[in-house]
Amino acid sequence: MVGARQFDEQEVIATALDVFWRKGLHDATMQDLATATGVQRGSLYNAYGDKEAIFLHAFDRYTEQFLDAAGNALARGDTATRLRSLLDMVITNMTSGSPPRGCLTTRTALDAAISGAAVRQRVQHLLEHLERIVGEAIVAAPDGRAAADARRLARVIATFTRGLAVMERAGYSRKQLKDVAATFVDALTGQA
Numbered sequence: 001m002v003g004a005r006q007f008d009e010q011e012v013i014a015t016a017l018d019v020f021w022r023k024g025l026h027d028a029t030m031q032d033l034a035t036a037t038g039v040q041r042g043s044l045y046n047a048y049g050d051k052e053a054i055f056l057h058a059f060d061r062y063t064e065q066f067l068d069a070a071g072n073a074l075a076r077g078d079t080a081t082r083l084r085s086l087l088d089m090v091i092t093n094m095t096s097g098s099p100p101r102g103c104l105t106t107r108t109a110l111d112a113a114i115s116g117a118a119v120r121q122r123v124q125h126l127l128e129h130l131e132r133i134v135g136e137a138i139v140a141a142p143d144g145r146a147a148a149d150a151r152r153l154a155r156v157i158a159t160f161t162r163g164l165a166v167m168e169r170a171g172y173s174r175k176q177l178k179d180v181a182a183t184f185v186d187a188l189t190g191q192a
Contacts, residue, residue: 009047012037017058021104022097025055025111025119056118062104063126066093070130074137079144080189082137083157087181090161095174103165131158153188160184 015037019028030051034041048054073085094103108115109123135154139147164177172180185191 007037007039007043007047012039012044013054013057013061016054017062017104020055020058021062021101021107024107025052025115028055052116052119056122059104059108059119059122063122063129066105066126067129067133069093071133071137074133077141079138079141080185080191082141083134083185083188084182086134086137086157087161087164087185088178091164091168091174091177091181094165094168095177100168102169103162106162106165109162127158130161131155134158156188 016033019032019036022028023032028051030041030044033039033044033051033054037044039047044054048057069089070086073089074082076082077085090103094100105123105126108119111119131151131154134157135147135150138145138150138153144150145153160181164181167180168177
């Protein structure tokens with residue numbers, strides 16, 4: 001059939017996500033994507049338009065997976081337990097792989113300064129949703145806080161996760177990052 005895709009789109013996007021995570025939006029090339037996916041560049045252009053469009057599909061998948069994992073991490077326990085679980089998930093996410101792959105959101109945010117508006121909007125969307133689910137989890141915890149306080153605290157926590165990403169890129173180990181995160185949660189929840 002003319003125009004039918006001869007590849008598994010889900011598989012191509014998952015592979016593209018890995019390429020973008022390792023190389024970043026601007027350093028990844030269409031040839032990198034073609035080589036990794038096994039799909040010719042022309043077919044990728046025909047299917048998606050350009051590299052940024054492929055990235056947006058991949059980043060949307062990442063956003064869905066990341067926010068789902070964050071929601072699961074924040075689902076149980078008191079505020080401190082929920083926050084420790086979230087930060088553990090974030091640290092594990094960015095320190096996985098060999099070499100560690102870092103934080104796709106932070107890398108993309110830095111690339112977004114030279115990217116199109118759609119990329120910047122996707123990063124903002126992810127961070128806004130992260131703040132929202134963190135705030136909701138803090139309110140819902142048995143020792144929860146008022147909604148206004150939880151929203152402010154959620155923004156601080158989302159900002160802290162970006163700082164962890166920078167520290168990981170600077171060479172901090174998973175253990176060092178977890179120690180910093182534990183100290184942060186203790187200070188926030190009055191357990192220090």
